[in-house]
Amino acid sequence: MQRLVNDPKNYVDEMLAGIYKAAPEAVGHAGDDLRCYVSKQVKKGKVALITGGGSGHLPLFLGYVGPGMLDGCGVGGVFQSPSPDQILAITKEVSQGAGVLYIYGNYGGDIMNFGMAKDMADMEDIEVREVIAGEDVLSSPKGHEDKRRGVAGIFYVYKIAGAAADSMLGIDEVERLARKACANVRTVGMALTPCIIPEKGKANFSIEPGKMEIGMGIHGEPGIKVEDLAKADDIVAEMMKPLLEDLPYVKGDEVSVLINGLGATPREELYIVYRKVAEILEGKGIKVFNNYVGEFATSMDMAGMSISLFKLDKELKHYLCMPFETPFLSQKQLKED
Amino acid sequence: MQRLVNDPKNYVDEMLAGIYKAAPEAVGHAGDDLRCYVSKQVKKGKVALITGGGSGHLPLFLGYVGPGMLDGCGVGGVFQSPSPDQILAITKEVSQGAGVLYIYGNYGGDIMNFGMAKDMADMEDIEVREVIAGEDVLSSPKGHEDKRRGVAGIFYVYKIAGAAADSMLGIDEVERLARKACANVRTVGMALTPCIIPEKGKANFSIEPGKMEIGMGIHGEPGIKVEDLAKADDIVAEMMKPLLEDLPYVKGDEVSVLINGLGATPREELYIVYRKVAEILEGKGIKVFNNYVGEFATSMDMAGMSISLFKLDKELKHYLCMPFETPFLSQKQLKED
Numbered sequence: 001m002q003r004l005v006n007d008p009k010n011y012v013d014e015m016l017a018g019i020y021k022a023a024p025e026a027v028g029h030a031g032d033d034l035r036c037y038v039s040k041q042v043k044k045g046k047v048a049l050i051t052g053g054g055s056g057h058l059p060l061f062l063g064y065v066g067p068g069m070l071d072g073c074g075v076g077g078v079f080q081s082p083s084p085d086q087i088l089a090i091t092k093e094v095s096q097g098a099g100v101l102y103i104y105g106n107y108g109g110d111i112m113n114f115g116m117a118k119d120m121a122d123m124e125d126i127e128v129r130e131v132i133a134g135e136d137v138l139s140s141p142k143g144h145e146d147k148r149r150g151v152a153g154i155f156y157v158y159k160i161a162g163a164a165a166d167s168m169l170g171i172d173e174v175e176r177l178a179r180k181a182c183a184n185v186r187t188v189g190m191a192l193t194p195c196i197i198p199e200k201g202k203a204n205f206s207i208e209p210g211k212m213e214i215g216m217g218i219h220g221e222p223g224i225k226v227e228d229l230a231k232a233d234d235i236v237a238e239m240m241k242p243l244l245e246d247l248p249y250v251k252g253d254e255v256s257v258l259i260n261g262l263g264a265t266p267r268e269e270l271y272i273v274y275r276k277v278a279e280i281l282e283g284k285g286i287k288v289f290n291n292y293v294g295e296f297a298t299s300m301d302m303a304g305m306s307i308s309l310f311k312l313d314k315e316l317k318h319y320l321c322m323p324f325e326t327p328f329l330s331q332k333q334l335k336e337d
Numbered sequence: 338m339q340r341l342v343n344d345p346k347n348y349v350d351e352m353l354a355g356i357y358k359a360a361p362e363a364v365g366h367a368g369d370d371l372r373c374y375v376s377k378q379v380k381k382g383k384v385a386l387i388t389g390g391g392s393g394h395l396p397l398f399l400g401y402v403g404p405g406m407l408d409g410c411g412v413g414g415v416f417q418s419p420s421p422d423q424i425l426a427i428t429k430e431v432s433q434g435a436g437v438l439y440i441y442g443n444y445g446g447d448i449m450n451f452g453m454a455k456d457m458a459d460m461e462d463i464e465v466r467e468v469i470a471g472e473d474v475l476s477s478p479k480g481h482e483d484k485r486r487g488v489a490g491i492f493y494v495y496k497i498a499g500a501a502a503d504s505m506l507g508i509d510e511v512e513r514l515a516r517k518a519c520a521n522v523r524t525v526g527m528a529l530t531p532c533i534i535p536e537k538g539k540a541n542f543s544i545e546p547g548k549m550e551i552g553m554g555i556h557g558e559p560g561i562k563v564e565d566l567a568k569a570d571d572i573v574a575e576m577m578k579p580l581l582e583d584l585p586y587v588k589g590d591e592v593s594v595l596i597n598g599l600g601a602t603p604r605e606e607l608y609i610v611y612r613k614v615a616e617i618l619e620g621k622g623i624k625v626f627n628n629y630v631g632e633f634a635t636s637m638d639m640a641g642m643s644i645s646l647f648k649l650d651k652e653l654k655h656y657l658c659m660p661f662e663t664p665f666l667s668q669k670q671l672k673e674d
Contacts, residue, residue, distance in 0.1 A: 002529035002546065002640050004569040004606035011605070014569075018608030021615045022628050058604040192339035209339065232341040232351075264601035266637045267395040268348070269341040271355030278358045291359050300603045301640065303339050330667065 001201045003301070008198040012055045012077055019062070023327035026066060030093035035075040036086050037062045038093050042071045047165040047174045048094040051103050051158065052087055053110055054079040056197070057218060059328040060154070060297040061104075068324030068331075069162035070103070074113075078197050078300075079219050081109035087117035091126060099127045099171030103157055103178055105150025106134030129171060131178040133157045135185045135308070137246045138215030138224050149217050152260035152297035153185040153308040156320070163319035177319065184316060186246050188239040189306030191216035192229070193264065195299050214238065218262065218299040232269065236276040239307055244284065247311060251285035256310040256320060258292040264303040267294065277307055289317065290334060338538050340638070345535040349392045349414055356399070360664035363403060367430035372412040373423050374399045375430050379408045384502040384511045385431040388440050388495065389424055390447055391416040393534070394555060396665040397491070397634040398441075405661030405668075406499035407440070411450075415534050415637075416556050418446035424454035428463060436464045436508030440494055440515060442487025443471030466508060468515040470494045472522045472645070474583045475552030475561050486554050489597035489634035490522040490645040493657070500656035514656065521653060523583050525576040526643030528553035529566070530601065532636050551575065555599065555636040569606065573613040576644055581621065584648060588622035593647040593657060595629040601640040604631065614644055626654065627671060 005011060016034040020027065030036035042048065052074025053061045062073040072090035074082025091100055102118065104110045111132065118128040134140075134148035160181035164174045191213045194203035205220040207213055212235070215223030230238070249255070257277055259270045270293050281288055289312055297306070312320065321334035342348060353371040357364065367373035379385065389411025390398045399410040409427035411419025428437055439455065441447045448469065455465040471477075471485035497518035501511045528550045531540035542557040544550055549572070552560030567575070586592070594614055596607045607630050618625055626649055634643070649657065658671035 002544075002549075002566070004529075004572065004602060004610060004642065006568045006570050006609070011609070014609045014612055015605045016608075018610070018612035018615075018630075022608065022611050022630055056603070056605065192341070207339075212339075229339070231343045233343050235341065263603060264638050264640075265341060266393070266600060266635065267632070268352045268393065268637075271353075271359065272343070272348070272351045273341060273355070274359050275351055275355035278355075293355075293359055295604070298603065300605075301601050303601075303638065305341065325669075330669075332662075332667075 001196050001198070003196065003198065005198050011198045012075065015055065016075060019327065026327050030089045033086060033089065035082060036089045036093070037065060037075050038072040038090055039065050041067050042094050042096065043166065045096050045098055046168055047098045047171050048096055048100045049103060049161055049165055050087065050090055050094065050100060052076065052082040052114065053105055054081060056300045057297050059295065063326055063328030064158045066324060066326030068166050068322060069158055069326055078199065081113045084113045084116035084120060087114055088120045091117060091121050091128065095126050099129065101161060101171065101174055101178060102128060102130045103161055104132060105154055106132050106148060127171065129175045131157065131175060131182060133182050135182065135187045136217065137186050137188050137242050139217060139221065142246060149221065151187045151189060151218055152258060152306050153187040153310070155258060155296050156185045156256070156310040157181040159324070160316060160319045162324060163322035166322065181316065184311040185308060186243050187306050187308040188243045189216060189304065190214045190235060190239060191262065191302055191304035193303040194220060195263065195302035216304070218297060232272050233276045236273055237280065240277065240280050243307060243309055249284065249286055249311065254287045254289050254312045255281065256290050256312060257288055258296060258308040260296045260306045260308065261294065261298065262302040262304040263298040264301050265305055270294065270305060273305060338533050338535070340533065340535065342535050348535045349412060352392065353412060356664065363664050367426045370423060370426065372419060373426045373430070374402060374412050375409040375427055376402050378404050379431050379433065380503065382433050382435055383505055384435045384508050385433055385437045386440060386498055386502055387424065387427055387431065387437060389413065389419040389451070390442055391418060393637045394634050396632065400663055400665030401495045403661060403663030405503050405659060406495055406663055415536065418450045421450045421453035421457060424451055425457045428454060428458045428465065432463050436466065438498060438508065438511055438515060439465060439467045440498055441469060442491055443469050443485060464508065466512045468494065468512060468519060470519050472519065472524045473554065474523050474525050474579050476554060476558065479583060486558065488524045488526060488555055489595060489643050490524040490647070492595060492633050493522045493593070493647040494518040496661070497653060497656045499661060500659035503659065518653065521648040522645060523580050524643050524645040525580045526553060526641065527551045527572060527576060528599065528639055528641035530640040531557060532600065532639035553641070555634060569609050570613045573610055574617065577614065577617050580644060580646055586621065586623055586648065591624045591626050591649045592618065593627050593649060594625055595633060595645040597633045597643045597645065598631065598635065599639040599641040600635040601638050602642055607631065607642060610642060
């Protein structure tokens with residue numbers, strides 16, 4: 001394993017110790033548990049937003065905690081869910097009395113543990129709602145959208161809900177907008193190599209050299225097909241087809257585009273991909289309002305990428321344009337037109 | 338080659354086409370040549386700053402073009418220098434009549450081509466100065482600093498010169514500050530895997546599994562030793578020794594720290610590294626003023642990282658704290674203290 005690790009058992013806690021040292025004014029932990037990651041800059045009285053999930057996906061999940069985005073994050077082991085107790089501790093720490101919204105990806109362990117935390121919070125009279133993001137088009141067919149995995153497109157759900165909460169909207173409105181964001185985002189991904197989990201020291205799945213897997217998940221969940229590695233433009237065209245058909249899009253629609261690198265894929269190639277995505281959208285008469293190109297939901301040292309489209313209307317655009325700032329990412333106020 | 342490529346010959350131009358599509362308001366190209374990368378937001382009357390170098394290192398070099406940073410960048414093929422004609426075209430495009438400063442890394446091809454461009458600009462009555470950054474401590478011993486390669490630490494030279502030019506200082510002052518930044522920055526790097534150049538389709542050097550190379554350059558230039566892969570903390574301790582001895586540092590000094598991922602190394606591990614770097618600095622009584630952890634000078638899909646220290650005084654801190662914004666990176670105004 002060509003990686004920078006001490007004892008693999010300490011991987012997550014040492015990573016967290018590094019983040020807390022690097023951004024001590026922005027983030028800290030609830031109580032003694034480093035994995036109860038919270039913002040130190042929570043606006044008083046707002047709806048609190050909490051996410052969580054396995055480690056190994058930076059900047060997902062904790063990288064989205066900060067003003068204009070989320071307030072806390074339960075940090076699990078690599079590719080493992082945070083515990084209900086951790087989520088509850090974060091909930092109590094960041095709750096401002098205006099309700100708490102859990103936003104997380106559609107994975108069994110997360111659903112179970114966030115669900116238990118919600119029940120425990122209810123018993124302490126903290127109102128908790130949940131929005132589960134799942135936008136990986138190829139992970140489950142149309143008609144079975146509720147089985148879709150959450151991947152990089154959750155960025156848009158965080159962004160919209162974060163801006164809504166920062167605008168001091170009530171829990172009903174924040175939840176409505178988070179659900180609307182979920183309904184408007186779609187992702188298709190592909191992988192070129194597996195990744196290695198530090199505690200295992202080897203890949204838990206394989207992709208042969210010269211092959212690629214379309215639709216593979218960020219934990220190596222099987223995709224829809226293994227094919228010979230094609231040219232970048234052909235791969236993009238193949239991925240854009242289900243992406244555009246699923247919602248579906250029509251001429252005149254406006255979108256935000258997110259090109260996400262899985263880890264080892266050079267940023268150079270994400271721009272080669274963006275070039276083709278933009279060209280296809282132009283050809284369909286779909287306007288690109290703005291774009292994000294970089295690493296938003298990685299999978300350790302996996303090579304590959306995902307394309308997310310977020311269909312905009314006036315309301316979503318308003319919240320998308322609002323600023324945010326975390327130790328990992330930031331955005332200035334964008335022009336709404 | 339598990340990479341997203343069309344015809345490898347078009348790698349750089351397709352990447353550039355993607356960047357221009359992604360950030361059309363921020364950057365463009367001088368004339369018809371995509372590789373003559375210029376800011377569209379150059380402040381009138383300022384000293385113009387130009388860099389350049391081979392592709393394959395994003396966000397280096399072109400990612401540092403934008404307000405508060407640089408004004409133009411000559412974009413070479415992967416690991417190849419831009420041509421003198423390209424650098425001249427950029428020079429003519431961004432020159433504001435207040436002088437032009439070329440800032441680039443200490444590599445033979447770049448020195449030759451920027452030198453020729455400078456001579457050609459002189460003939461057109463454009464005053465050009467040059468500052469060559471070389472801060473890779475292990476690439477050449479003390480007493481032979483002029484042979485050191487430029488690596489991720491050039492970030493600080495760009496940052497200081499960019500802020501100085503943005504403050505409307507004259508060419509003498511901007512050059513002086515850029516040289517002062519060079520004199521105050523030191524980097525040590527290590528690599529865990531080679532990288533693959535698209536046109537070659539295979540690695541042009543190798544690192545065996547279970548080994549690491551301390552001091553390796555970002556194009557695979559040999560380091561000072563190949564060793565068994567050690568624990569992250571031991572690697573950091575080994576790298577910090579020459580870094581702290583070279584300048585040298587004394588108790589009470591204040592530094593900015595930059596932890597740079599070479600491409601395939603997960604961000605998680607850069608924080609494991611930062612944690613240990615901060616601990617060592619604390620132990621020596623050296624204060625960390627601020628830090629940058631992420632990818633600043635990559636080498637395609639190479640795994641590994643570098644540590645840069647930038648020794649601060651009141652003047653450097655002032656320019657370090659000023660804001661900048663490019664399509665790749667941004668910084669708000671920091672508090673000077």
